[in-house]
Amino acid sequence: LRPEQTAxxxxxxxxxxxxxxxxxxxxxxxxxxxxxxxxxxAIVAELSFILELFMFVxxxxxxxxxxxxxxxxxxxxxxxxPLITRTDLANRLIKIGQLFQEAWVSRHRRGALEASxxxxxxxxxxxxxxx
Numbered sequence: 001l002r003p004e005q006t007a008x009x010x011x012x013x014x015x016x017x018x019x020x021x022x023x024x025x026x027x028x029x030x031x032x033x034x035x036x037x038x039x040x041x042a043i044v045a046e047l048s049f050i051l052e053l054f055m056f057v058x059x060x061x062x063x064x065x066x067x068x069x070x071x072x073x074x075x076x077x078x079x080x081x082p083l084i085t086r087t088d089l090a091n092r093l094i095k096i097g098q099l100f101q102e103a104w105v106s107r108h109r110r111g112a113l114e115a116s117x118x119x120x121x122x123x124x125x126x127x128x129x130x131x
Contacts (some may be wrong), residue, residue, distance in 0.1 A: 011061055011064075011065055012065065013062070013065050013066070016058055016061045016062045016065055017062075019054075020055065023051055023054045023055045023058060024055075026051055027048075027051050030047055042103070045099070045102055045103040048103075049100050049102075052095070052096050052099055053096055056092055056093060056096055059089065059092065063081055063085050063089070064081075078126055093124055094124070097124075100117070
């Protein structure tokens with residue numbers, strides 16, 4: 001993760017809000033979904049994880065657009081976000097990490113979970129970093 005090196009010149013608040021509405025719609029559809037296959041629980045868990053991850057990314061974009069809106073350009077930097085925003089994002093990322101672990105264990109070997117969870121650990125460390 002190198003957020004301080006990422007420019008987001010074409011992302012607008014309207015586009016982010018539209019993406020969030022679409023993800024919420026998909027979450028509603030998923031909540032009412034009734035699969036009849038042998039792995040339905042695992043499939044729903046994986047889809048739920050993916051939608052939560054999409055919503056998290058949308059929230060991060062919304063935060064970056066909000067911070068950059070006053071300056072005219074959006075440059076993604078966690079360090080520019082207020083501490084309370086970073087804490088909220090970190091808490092949401094912890095929840096997503098738990099969903100990931102639940103989905104992983106239902107379909108994969110438990111031994112590889114630690115290596116797969118390192119991405120969430122690195123992202124959490126980035127969110128907690130303070131200058």
